[in-house]
Amino acid sequence: MITGGTETSSNSVEFAMAEIIKNPEIKKKVRQELDLVVGKNRIVEEVDIHRLPYLKAVMKETLRLHPALPLLVPHRPSKTNPTKWENPLKFDPGRFLGSKKWDFAGTDLNYLPFGSGRRICPGTAMGERMILYSLATLLHSFDWRMPDDSDKMDVTERFGIVLRKKVPLIALPSPRLHSEELYE
């Protein structure tokens, strides 16, 4: 229960951060949304997270490409299947925007990050909140870059019951909000 609830969420945040830092265009869009909704004169609050549709799409795409519990049978075949997903190995949050909106209800067999039916994850709402709040805070308060300024981010997966990044993410933050007091 503890592993199920914490590692799934923290590993998903790590994969999402890696994908965002790796993709400058995506990072830019995430920031634009945060600056519009939250601004730079205060920090993110919990109420903000439901007003960030692009960040939510980033989270959904992270859970598609790097499912936290990868051993569920439908995950593997589905995520790499070009008949189910266009350009399946590309990290593209845009696929979760617009008309076709996959959710976490477990009714579409191609997208089951929290399982389905009687065994569906009872921590879905909490996991979603933890991921969104962590990502929003990290990306709103800080600018992140690779230590050597390279754009070579390794997002290789290491399998286990819970999916991990093979190489742990190391990134350097620098403050980006207007007032130092917001960091106290």
Ligand code: HEM
């Ligand atoms: C990113 C976050 C999370 C993801 C992706 C996730 C995903 C899943 C998946 C795929 C299952 C298996 C469903 C099945 O057996 O078919 C599951 C089960 C479970 N999850 Fe989560 N989970 C997350 C967060 C959490 C949190 C925050 C909690 C608790 C606070 C939690 C508690 C559980 C429990 C207790 C089960 C077992 C349910 C059962 O077998 O009846 N999970 N989760």
